[in-house]
Amino acid sequence: MGHRILPAARVFASAAVLAVNLLTLPAAAQTAGVTRTDLQRHDLGAPSREAVQVRVDLAPGVAFGRHTHPGEEIIYVLAGAIEYDVEGKPPVTLGAGDVLFIPAGTVHAAKNVGRETASELATYIVAKDKPLLTPVK
Template identity: 40%
Template sequence: MAAAGALGAAAFASAAEASSTAPHGHRPPVPDPTAGVTRTLLQENPSPAKGWKTVQTLVEIPRRKESGRHSHPGVEVGYIVRGDVSMEFDDGTTRRLRTGDPFFIPSGTIHNARNIGTVTTMMLSTYVVDETKPLVTVHTR
């Protein structure tokens, strides 16, 4: 088992930063809706299937913030530890999740978790992913 550590929102921040300022400073910066979102690595282990790994994280999304549109190279099985989330999918569906709700996101599905509650949302997410690919791929419009 890998030692616990922080997987900050760097993947999310890079996309948000790229869209927050225009070339040559013609527009004022746009506030980053993903600022403060964190992903703390709890454990990472080989999967029984060759070429795959299991990763477990604690995702925290502050009030009025969101994860940003992203996908994973495998399935995500999650549980809302605390808070209220609007889970928005690129196919147009939205699912409201509250404290105690489980969720499942298929491999490659583009989604965004938006905190719609009054506290920092905490989600326990376990992924079974292709070990050769990054855990998170950010998608911009």
């Protein structure tokens, strides 16, 4: 009988972890048509800093609203056409292979302006004790 309890406990534990992750994501990260896939997260040599890599997929016409990060963001566009609106700069549309650097705390937004799913690899160098993303009204 004990051998049946272990698989059930694993399923329950996995479901609990998934539920906690979904409930703790910022509301902006759950925007319809936006898929954020966490790829890796590692401590850095600098105290209280970490590197985080996320793949972000935007459905056609979908925008990811204005937000900031508690550190730098380095973007590499994987596919599609994404318009970036970075505070203090004119909007720019980037395609596959293009890159963009966003300084810490800078308000910015992104929108898929193409007809196919657009994807980016976002690398963040951020403070560990702060939310990765903060929506801006």
